[in-house]
Every structure is written in C-alpha cells, then in structure tokens.
Amino acid sequence: MAMKGERMLTSAIVLAGLAVLCGGATLAQDKYTLKVTNGLAFSEFRGYEGWQVVSISQNGNHIAAILANPTMIRAYQAGVPGNGKPFPDGSKLAKIHWNPKKMQTFPAATVPGTQANADFMVKDSKRFVDSGGWGWAAFEYDPKTDTFRPGNQADKPPQGNDAKCGLACHTTVKTRDYVFTDYAQR
Amino acid sequence: MRKYVAQEEKKQKIETRAAVERIAGIMIVATAAAGLAVLVAAALYAQGQDRDKYSLKSPSGIGFSDFRGYEDWAVVSSASTTNEVLKVIVGNPTMIKAFKAGVPGNGQPFPEGSKIAKLQWKPKRSTEAPFVVDVPDVFSQAFVMEKDSKRFPKTGGWGYAVFNYDAKSDKFTADPKGLSDCGNACHTAVKAKDYIFHPYEKR
Numbered sequence: 434m435a436m437k438g439e440r441m442l443t444s445a446i447v448l449a450g451l452a453v454l455c456g457g458a459t460l461a462q463d464k465y466t467l468k469v470t471n472g473l474a475f476s477e478f479r480g481y482e483g484w485q486v487v488s489i490s491q492n493g494n495h496i497a498a499i500l501a502n503p504t505m506i507r508a509y510q511a512g513v514p515g516n517g518k519p520f521p522d523g524s525k526l527a528k529i530h531w532n533p534k535k536m537q538t539f540p541a542a543t544v545p546g547t548q549a550n551a552d553f554m555v556k557d558s559k560r561f562v563d564s565g566g567w568g569w570a571a572f573e574y575d576p577k578t579d580t581f582r583p584g585n586q587a588d589k590p591p592q593g594n595d596a597k598c599g600l601a602c603h604t605t606v607k608t609r610d611y612v613f614t615d616y617a618q619r
Numbered sequence: 620m621r622k623y624v625a626q627e628e629k630k631q632k633i634e635t636r637a638a639v640e641r642i643a644g645i646m647i648v649a650t651a652a653a654g655l656a657v658l659v660a661a662a663l664y665a666q667g668q669d670r671d672k673y674s675l676k677s678p679s680g681i682g683f684s685d686f687r688g689y690e691d692w693a694v695v696s697s698a699s700t701t702n703e704v705l706k707v708i709v710g711n712p713t714m715i716k717a718f719k720a721g722v723p724g725n726g727q728p729f730p731e732g733s734k735i736a737k738l739q740w741k742p743k744r745s746t747e748a749p750f751v752v753d754v755p756d757v758f759s760q761a762f763v764m765e766k767d768s769k770r771f772p773k774t775g776g777w778g779y780a781v782f783n784y785d786a787k788s789d790k791f792t793a794d795p796k797g798l799s800d801c802g803n804a805c806h807t808a809v810k811a812k813d814y815i816f817h818p819y820e821k822r
C-alpha cells in the first residue's frame with residue numbers, strides 16, 4: 434500500500450512537471466506569427482538574429498545595429514549601392530534598436546539596455562512596385578511582457594497599415610537604392 | 620628587267636602585309652597579356668592586402684590570422700564611449716553558440732576556440748538621416764580575444780591582442796604595447812563572467 438502511494442506521488446509530480454513545461458511553452462510569444470495589417474509578416478525575416486552586421490549607430494535615444502541577410506551582404510561587398518547598381522531582389526535588412534544604458538562594469542561605455550524595436554526592409558521589385566521595390570515593417574518590443582507587436586502611427590518610426598510606410602523617409606536616399614546605411618569597413 | 624622589278628615590288632608588298640599582320644597579331648597578344656597582367660596584379664594586390672593584415676603578430680604572440688573571417692561574424696552587442704568611439708562586438712560561431720546556450724550567465728565558461736572581436740570606428744554625424752544620429756566614419760581598431768586554456772593559462776584562458784588601422788595608408792599594424800597590455804588587467808573586473816564584459820543582446 435505504501436509502495437502504491439509512493440508511485441502515485443511520483444506520477445503526480447511527473448504530471449505537474451509536464452504541465453509546467455507545457456504552460457511555459459504556450460506562455461512565450463512566437464513573434465514570428467505577427468504581421469502588420471496589410472503589410473509584412475515578421476516571419477519574412479526569420480533568422481535575422483544571426484545575420485551579419487552592416488553597421489551600427491547611436492544617438493541619445495537609441496543604440497542601433499543594422500544587420501543584413503547573406504544576399505544583401507554579398508551585394509554590399511560587391512560595391513552596391515555606391516557602384517550605381519540596385520540591391521538584388523531578396524535583399525533583407527534589419528535594424529535593431531536598444532534603449533541605451535551605462536555599462537555597470539565599465540561606466541564610460543554606453544551599451545544596449547532593453548530592446549526597443551526591430552525594423553525591417555525587404556527588396557522585391559515585383560511585389561513593391563510603387564515604393565522603389567522595397568517593403569518596410571516595424572515591430573515594437575515591450576520588455577515588461579517580453580512581447581513584440583506590429584508598430585503603429587504613434588511609434589518611431591511610424592508604421593501604417595501597409596508595407597510602404599518607410600518610403601517617406603527613405604526617399605531622401607533614392608540614389609542609394611533607398612538605403613541609408615553604408616557597409617562599415619572592418 | 621621591268622618584270623623583275625614588278626615581281627620584287629609584289630613580293631615586298633606581300634612581305635610588308637605579312638609584317639603588318641604579324642605586328643597586329645603581336646599587338647593583340649600583347650594587349651591581352653597586359654590586360655591579364657592588370658587583372659592578376661589586382662587580384663594579387665587584394666590578396667596581398669589580406670596577407671599583409673593576417674601576417675601581423677601582436678607583442679602578446681597572437682597572430683591576426685587566428686581571427687581570419689571576423690569581418691563576417693555575428694553580432695554580440697554594440698557600444699559607444701563618450702561620443703568618441705562606436706563599437707560593435709562580434710563573435711565566432713563557437714562563441715555565439717555558447718552565448719545562446721546561456722554562457723556565462725549559467726556559470727559555465729566559454730569553450731576552447733571561442734573568439735570575440737571588438738571593432739571600433741570614429742563616429743560622424745549622419746548628413747542624410749532624417750533625425751540626429753552618429754554613424755561609423757573611419758575604422759580605427761580591432762580588439763580581439765581567444766580562449767585557449769593551455770596557451771594562456773595565466774590569464775584565465777584568454778589571449779588578448781589589438782590591431783590598429785590607419786585609414787590614410789589603408790594598413791593595419793599590431794598595437795605595440797599599451798592597449799594589448801590592458802587585456803587581462805581590465806577584464807579581471809568581470810572574471811565572474813568568464814572575463815567577458817558584453818552579454819549577447821536580445822534582438
């Protein structure tokens with residue numbers, strides 16, 4: 434009888450453990466299910482976390498890292514857009530913004546604090562005919578809930594219900610195929 | 620006699636034409652060879668630049684070639700100091716994999732073969748962006764670290780080196796002393812994090 438009770442207790446613990454694991458899995462957000470209304474899906478940029486660095490930038494409000502997929506990095510390294518050629522279809526660029534903070538262990542340095550957002554652009558000259566061949570999307574990050582959401586008009590940069598909201602700003606660098614960022618030498 | 624002269628003229632014409640053709644042929648070959656030479660020279664020059672850079676050795680005994688390919692590594696983090704330097708920290712695949720597995724926060728050290736590079740640029744104010752922002756201007760330095768416990772037993776298993784870049788001459792040089800000396804002395808402040816200041820930033 435004692436043996437049986439022990440076995441039941443073990444089963445209960447295993448079941449409870451499983452429930453915690455499953456609960457944990459459903460609680461975490463899958464950011465790749467997000468999509469801008471009438472715009473781009475987050476999943477179109479799957480894997481951006483490991484992309485190579487194009488450049489970095491900072492102002493008082495944000496620290497940014499600009500990353501690109503292999504297609505776009507190859508184009509940069511071949512001289513695009515300085516050589517007058519456009520980026521090829523399939524080029525993808527990600528700009529990660531962080532809120533800056535002083536580094537605890539080395540206070541002279543300003544380093545990324547919490548993430549602020551992830552902004553993207555993708556080249557598809559057939560799909561984005563009326564915005565220079567580029568589609569844009571911005572996803573805002575909330576560190577408190579550890580979740581992303583599609584940006585809106587109140588955000589910086591503003592995100593409309595489409596994929597061409599970036600054109601308004603990026604049109605100033607039309608001669609560089611709408612891309613602000615240079616590939617930083619290293 | 621006249622017939623002979625005419626024959627001679629004809630012969631000379633043929634010889635002249637043959638000579639001209641021969642010269643033209645030589646010219647084509649020479650042009651092609653020159654073109655090829657230019658191409659080969661350009662390729663060798665590009666290779667030479669890389670060879671120059673990767674033949675450098677720091678006073679700490681660490682070769683730049685240990686970090687071959689760092690230009691393409693993935694981002695760990697980014698930083699700036701007092702508006703004078705913009706930095707990006709990149710890691711080799713071994714190091715990135717360890718970061719993603721929770722090192723050093725999980726108490727585990729980075730594995731042997733981990734390599735990390737801090738690339739530094741002088742900043743400039745962007746003249747194109749629709750808002751105020753500083754972006755990289757000229758590249759200035761590559762700070763590098765590699766984990767090899769057998770090779771660097773006295774400094775927590777890490778070897779340190781600094782390679783400076785001069786934009787005017789487009790050349791790298793191994794930093795003679797000061798900066799590479801800091802390595803272990805400075806990084807001891809974060810010994811508990813296996814001597815690495817920067818965490819892998821969320822993105």
